[in-house]
Amino acid sequence: MGVRLILKDGCLTALLSGEIDHHVARELREEIDGTAMRTRPSVLKLDFSGVQFMDSSGIGLIMGRYKLMQTWGGSVTIANLPPKLEKIVSLSGLRDLCSVVKEVKEVEGEE
Amino acid sequence: MKAKNEMRISFPSNSNNEAFGRAVVAAFAAQLDPTIDELSDIKTAVSEAVTNCIVHAYRDTIGMIYITAKYDDHGTLQIKIRDKGCGIADVEQAMQPLFTTAGEERAGLGFAVMESFMDKLRVTSKLGSGTTVTMQKNLARRVMKNG
Numbered sequence: 012m013g014v015r016l017i018l019k020d021g022c023l024t025a026l027l028s029g030e031i032d033h034h035v036a037r038e039l040r041e042e043i044d045g046t047a048m049r050t051r052p053s054v055l056k057l058d059f060s061g062v063q064f065m066d067s068s069g070i071g072l073i074m075g076r077y078k079l080m081q082t083w084g085g086s087v088t089i090a091n092l093p094p095k096l097e098k099i100v101s102l103s104g105l106r107d108l109c110s111v112v113k114e115v116k117e118v119e120g121e122e
Numbered sequence: 123m124k125a126k127n128e129m130r131i132s133f134p135s136n137s138n139n140e141a142f143g144r145a146v147v148a149a150f151a152a153q154l155d156p157t158i159d160e161l162s163d164i165k166t167a168v169s170e171a172v173t174n175c176i177v178h179a180y181r182d183t184i185g186m187i188y189i190t191a192k193y194d195d196h197g198t199l200q201i202k203i204r205d206k207g208c209g210i211a212d213v214e215q216a217m218q219p220l221f222t223t224a225g226e227e228r229a230g231l232g233f234a235v236m237e238s239f240m241d242k243l244r245v246t247s248k249l250g251s252g253t254t255v256t257m258q259k260n261l262a263r264r265v266m267k268n269g
Contacts, residue, residue: 032144033173034137040227064144064162066169067231075227095162102238103231 014039016046023052024090028061031069040072044079053085060091069096070103077108090114123200127153128192135180135187135205137173143189144168150191151199154261163239164199164259170232171203171255177224179207179253197261204254210247217245 013035015026025043029035047055055076059065077087087109092100100106129150133139144165151164168189175187188204210216217237222230237243242258 030141032140032169033177034140036227037137064165064169066166066173067229067235068173070229070231071227074229095159098163098239099166099235102234103229 014042016043018046018050018052021052022054022056023047023050024056024058026058026061030064031062031072032064032066033068036068036072040075043076047076047079051083051085054088055080055085056088056090058090059093059096062093062096065096065099067099067103070099070105073105073109074103077105086110088112123192123194123198125192126194128190130188130190132186132188134184135176136184137176139187140169140172140176143172143187147189147191147201151193151259151261154193154197154199156261160259160261164201167236167239167257167259168201168203170235171257174232174253174255175203175205175207177228179205179209181208181224193261199259199261201257201259202254203257204252206252209249209251210245210253211249213245213247 013027013029017024023046027039031039057073057076073087073089080087089109089111091114092111131146133142147168148161148165151161172187179185185205185207189201191199191201193199215221217233219234220230222228236255236257240257240259244256245253247253
């Protein structure tokens with residue numbers, strides 16, 4: 012469904028896709044937290060490149076993960092935010108809490 | 123507002139209807155040939171209002187959510203989202219950014235998003251009988267290509 016989790020070198024990447032609203036955020040939260048609490052990564056990277064829509068439930072999702080990561084001194088990185096989602100992220104003030112990065116995707120021979 | 127076209131839908135406050143509600147309004151708004159950004163603003167604002175009905179108005183119950191939308195000759199789109207839920211005790215306080223009464227990881231940004239993504243927002247509420255959110259967006263008319 013809406014998230015694929017990859018753990019590598021202490022960084023847990025959550026590849027999000029589809030539309031993030033209140034209905035979907037609930038499932039994403041459970042999925043991400045389950046793995047994060049088990050593996051306690053130092054960085055949780057939320058990758059939004061596959062997300063077509065997000066309302067303030069997505070902001071709540073990011074803020075909640077920020078709080079969770081704080082409990083063991085970890086941090087949250089917001090990666091590959093599509094231009095469409097920039098407006099709501101700016102409005103939320105999340106840029107003060109999380110680093111926002113753009114990454115050029117490595118092509119990993121998935122043909 | 124003299125409506126050139128209008129529509130109404132209603133659906134129960136199940137959270138899987140959030141996507142349905144915003145998609146219907148977006149499909150209606152598409153008749154005004156909005157930009158991608160405008161359409162995204164409308165979808166987001168509708169999603170916030172519908173989520174409020176589900177999370178707040180009908181917190182421990184399921185009730186009906188009513189949406190009407192219309193537009194006029196000048197490209198002004200008006201959307202009304204109404205519930206018959208618990209109502210808001212203090213609308214002004216509820217509209218403050220970051221204010222929230224829902225425990226479940228809500229950012230408290232719903233009204234702030236509606237306000238900044240739409241051109242006009244009005245909220246009327248009565249305790250015990252429900253809330254109506256009225257939003258308006260002026261869709262910039264663009265030059266029609268070849269009529």
